[in-house]
Amino acid sequence: MSEAVSRPTLEAVAARAGVSRATASRVVNGGDGVREPLVERVRRAVEELGYVPNQAARSLVTKRHDAVAVVIAEPETRIFADPFFALQLRGISKELTAHDNQLVLLLTEGRDDHARVARYLAGGHVDGALVFSLHLDDPLPGLIEGAAVPTVFGGRPGWGGGSNSAVYVDCDNRGGAEEAVRHLVGLGRTRIAHITGPLDQTSAADRLQGYRDVMGESDPRLVVASDFTPGGGERAMRELLDRCPDVDAVFAANDLTALGVLRVLRERGRRVPEDVAVIGFDDVLPVAGQSEPALTTVRQDIEEMGRLMARLLLSTLPRGESATGAPSSVVLPTTLIRRATA
Amino acid sequence: MSEAVSRPTLEAVAARAGVSRATASRVVNGGDGVREPLVERVRRAVEELGYVPNQAARSLVTKRHDAVAVVIAEPETRIFADPFFALQLRGISKELTAHDNQLVLLLTEGRDDHARVARYLAGGHVDGALVFSLHLDDPLPGLIEGAAVPTVFGGRPGWGGGSNSAVYVDCDNRGGAEEAVRHLVGLGRTRIAHITGPLDQTSAADRLQGYRDVMGESDPRLVVASDFTPGGGERAMRELLDRCPDVDAVFAANDLTALGVLRVLRERGRRVPEDVAVIGFDDVLPVAGQSEPALTTVRQDIEEMGRLMARLLLSTLPRGESATGAPSSVVLPTTLIRRATA
DNA sequence: GGAGGCGGTGAGAGCGCTCTCGTGGCCGTG
């Protein structure tokens, strides 16, 4: 009806309810220490006027913002090919929403963007940050430390950054990889290969470590580097077949890689799992709806990881009544999901 | 060094530069009408103190927020399976960043979330909204209209909402579909099928319309409904082959659907494109890195659409110096990208 | 040479809110 151009203030609510601004404020913020009839009157006034608190005014005095930045520093395409980020984002969004916090999304590409993000965080526009910094040489963690903003990382950050006390949420990449490879061994496979992810990311490095834990320093030709993409998986698998035609199992660093692997195996006429068993990592394919022969994989609860990141961050913020000091990192367990390929 | 706990205020900058707060403010906001030596002094003070304006205080008086909400109201999985949203988000992010605006992400699922979003937008926390409301029966457009917030839609909204003046950015779904089907006709195909997207979305409906424009009211069995996912594409393709074994071309409503189609054709031993030609829509596969036999498809510049949405929205906001009144919707052209499947 | 104009600067109000503090009424207690 009326132009929403001038929204009602707390003053207006107070006037309508016949109380002081202070009391109206108390009611809006929970109503503790205000007697029932007044609470009721104020509530009704809020309702009738369609009052919504002005967040800027509130922030000005409380120095809280009820907003959290999500920084995704992934160059180019990967964010978009992999349901991983999207799922995690959803978990984060759910948790933040449940606590009335807003999600400010910061996508970065390139070095200058890093500075921009650092400035933004240092600017005190948000109460905290959730950062996906996946590369060992990423300058972002350092910059963020300088910004003195509570931060939780998605995935164990690289060793850099100076502060080894960085809080992060990750899954048990190494343990999951071990389980996968052990499963292949249990199937009687002997020529078990691993196609890695980009090794400047801890998740990829840890999965390789898990593979090595079980296989020892086996035939080095059985380890091929790749990049977490289907295309990369294809290239790596071709190379692998050329090098080691006798390979009888492949542990791919993630599901997308496994997709490429399966494609090449089909193209080369190798049966899965009879000739070559395949295991992936992440269990994102059901989401993407593209299970070829249904992929055996190491499942991690990505959405839960997102939720956890948000929860951890919120628990460090002043408003948290929960008796938390500095939270510590969380590493979630993984589960081997047996399907058709191994 | 020093705790960043108390950040310097404009007052401090002014004091250090030996000017009034007003002058300091002028310099921070562009420096028009301030003489050079003073500008210089203030700039240096800002630098030395590491001053960053307090956005809350600024918003309180300007009533601007330099923030835009992006509302993605897509139930469940689809957002995450399809690179579409991610790409568009990136375009939006780039454009907003270039104009120093923040991106507040609102993911919704379920009806109650709609109310939450409406309240948030009505609350005047952001200067505008970019909304992806893809279903005809979505209540969101109506709620948003009530919130009286400048809004640009991603994709032509359904007819609902009351206001037919909704501004949106879309690609030429109908024209692109026409071109694809005409290409198939040009290849001499006669039994050309269409696997649709969810028809409660205008993009899917428009693509179907484009197909009909060329094919007329052909054999109704050649049109099979689906849902924009690879799994749905598979199911639809199986059904299609059972109904019409003589089909010699398929225009899939999007690339993900085409993926499922290709899989079924391979499974059934049909050669592509010799036996059955296939065309998709979107051209997201290169991004996702999963071109089987490289897919012929209708390309739309998704990232550009995102950028355009943001630009359109920003141009409606007060700060825009550009002489724009109410912007009008934009429909971007599409291009047929010929690859291997047709 | 004086009036008028104009550009550069400072003083001060006020955006809408929270929060401290002071006050008044009501209880319990000696």
Next chain:
DNA sequence: CACGGCCACGAGAGCGCTCTCACCGCCTCC
């Protein structure tokens, strides 16, 4: 019955900024 304590509420300051307005000095013009 008087007094202290407590609880509920209101008054008012002030968060950090922008913006209007008044002021002042200089230049121009008659």
